[in-house]
């Protein structure tokens with residue numbers, strides 16, 4: 001996500017001169033007040049108020065009468081500009097504030113007073129009538145002389161009164177080191193182990209010798225014991241660890257704990273039930289990501305919201321979206337689809353792989369020996385289409401497919417048949433912001449070969465899956481896939497620009513042999529036609545070693561084609577070799593997992609955790625699960641199941657990366673509408689939402705301020721501002737959906 005990175009870079013350039021004149025305060029220097037007249041003794045100067053807000057001096061405080069009926073927090077505000085902030089310096093931001101009537105929220109921000117208006121620090125406390133004092137410490141992620149302290153007061157339907165005093169921004173304070181609370185030193189899958197599955201845990205300890213562990217039931221009775229296996233220092237966490245194997249215990253139960261080395265683990269179950277729930281919750285995630293439709297409270301309690309981007313003000317809507325200037329002279333109706341992540345963008349590239357993995361979840365359930373397609377059938381997800389006779393998972397995927405089809409360049413236009421890479425806001429918007437409140441202009445970005453092949457692949461796959469339910473739709477998708485394929489062949493080098501990251505992510509990719517291979521494979525599987533068969537067989541990707549450490553992704557799509565060729569019935573010459581290549585890939589992931597004291601099939605080069613590492617772990621597990629489907633060998637099943645332990649709590653941070661699953665789970669994923677951390681009136685992400693997880697490159701300022709120097713698994717913080725470690729996206733949840741469904745099938 002280049003958004004803030006771009007912003008910060010340009011800012012650094014602008015400030016290069018300013019900086020030479022403005023040396024940073026030396027360590028140990030005095031604390032320096034940055035706010036002028038924060039005490040309001042005789043005047044409210046130099047504080048400003050936005051239009052419609054009336055301020056006055058009242059008992060030595062600033063009071064503001066805030067109008068009702070504004071949409072966004074920033075629509076009504078008081079603040080002070082021209083504050084200098086020094087990168088890397090820590091500040092204590094404090095103020096006293098009251099609101100009447102009680103319950104209103106002030107969004108207090110220290111950030112840029114000029115575009116792109118980055119918030120370097122923000123909090124949104126709920127105010128009482130008698131007032132409270134608030135104090136926070138943060139480290140500035142960038143240098144600026146155009147800083148601002150703003151108290152944002154908008155978003156209330158009714159007028160209210162806000163009073164503030166003693167606003168202070170003290171520079172040069174001691175930073176507060178960030179210490180994640182990692183709880184007990186025994187790391188378990190906090191949700192559940194399958195009764196007949198592997199059961200492993202990791203102990204963090206200074207001990208080098210074997211220790212005795214005890215498994216206790218909910219009453220504290222010891223039901224089994226054994227000895228730990230010392231594993232030395234784990235490179236992915238820097239911790240000295242032991243592993244624990246209690247797989248011999250197969251008795252169902254809830255509230256088990258492991259005790260060893262004076263510690264007791266968080267509780268867990270031995271049962272399959274949670275995975276039946278997770279199968280549905282992870283898939284239900286997509287309903288509340290939908291654009292263009294009202295989200296109903298009866299279908300997802302607590303998540304109701306008006307339809308987003310349907311041409312109702314302040315939205316400009318997705319009904320008639322123009323291109324970026326100079327790109328095209330038509331408009332398209334691109335309503336619908338899923339929002340990509342915590343932003344309001346809709347991207348064909350990422351939409352494609354996400355749709356593929358959901359469709360594949362269903363397709364696997366139909367073909368695999370342990371698959372149970374009825375568990376994803378009509379009425380299972382409680383979505384608006386439930387009861388229409390079509391499996392719910394197919395209905396949900398169709399919501400995106402219809403959007404992908406709308407992104408295709410119409411006949412008669414230049415590049416007809418290709419797909420526009422993406423559609424999103426002209427500028428990045430702030431948080432929180434409901435989709436229906438987004439006032440930005442929306443634009444279509446240039447067509448790209450990658451997007452076109454994503455459309456070809458998923459539309460071709462859709463054609464075979466929807467055929468039994470809706471012949472017309474199946475025919476429409478197949479025709480669109482053929483058109484897209486031909487257009488991609490005719491224009492193989494239309495690459496999305498890596499610099500096109502303002503207002504939305506870039507999703508750039510200039511290695512497309514894997515996308516061509518994937519699309520050809522899907523077209524072949526659906527049509528059996530010779531030309532697609534030939535393309536697949538001739539592609540160097542067909543025999544390449546594609547199961548690398550990072551796993552497949554929106555930009556590495558070869559595995560999508562390979563896995564489908566291996567599992568979806570077909571007559572490809574040399575198919576045994578295809579299946580064998582998947583098993584070989586799985587063998588490698590199994591070796592990684594066995595060597596890893598946290599039992600995960602993920603060991604990226606140099607220990608550098610990638611953006612969205614959680615889903616890369618899961619996608620590697622998908623390869624293991626597929627090897628199990630292909631061979632029936634228990635070792636692959638056990639590897640796939642163990643991978644889930646990492647996601648659900650057996651990790652260095654002792655956290656479950658799935659909201660609502662496990663004693664301690666992530667809940668503040670970066671999002672404009674599941675933004676409870678910023679606005680108590682909004683919800684956290686729904687249960688079953690995966691967080692991106694540790695990312696060694698910590699691209700966002702918040703992570704940079706608290707995670708500098710982090711090792712692998714520690715490069716994560718459950719904060720809404722950390723968009724590089726803690727976002728949620730449609731492609732990451734697809735990996736979770738696929739694995740949750742597989743695990744549930746093993747119960």
Ligand code: 9MR
Nearest residue numbers: 001002340341343505506507611727729
């Ligand atoms: O998931 C994407 C990751 O692989 C890239 O490294 C990163 C930077 O280009 O972008 C991520 O995708 C983001 C997208 O650009 C915009 N919506 C949110 C996505 C997740 O952070």
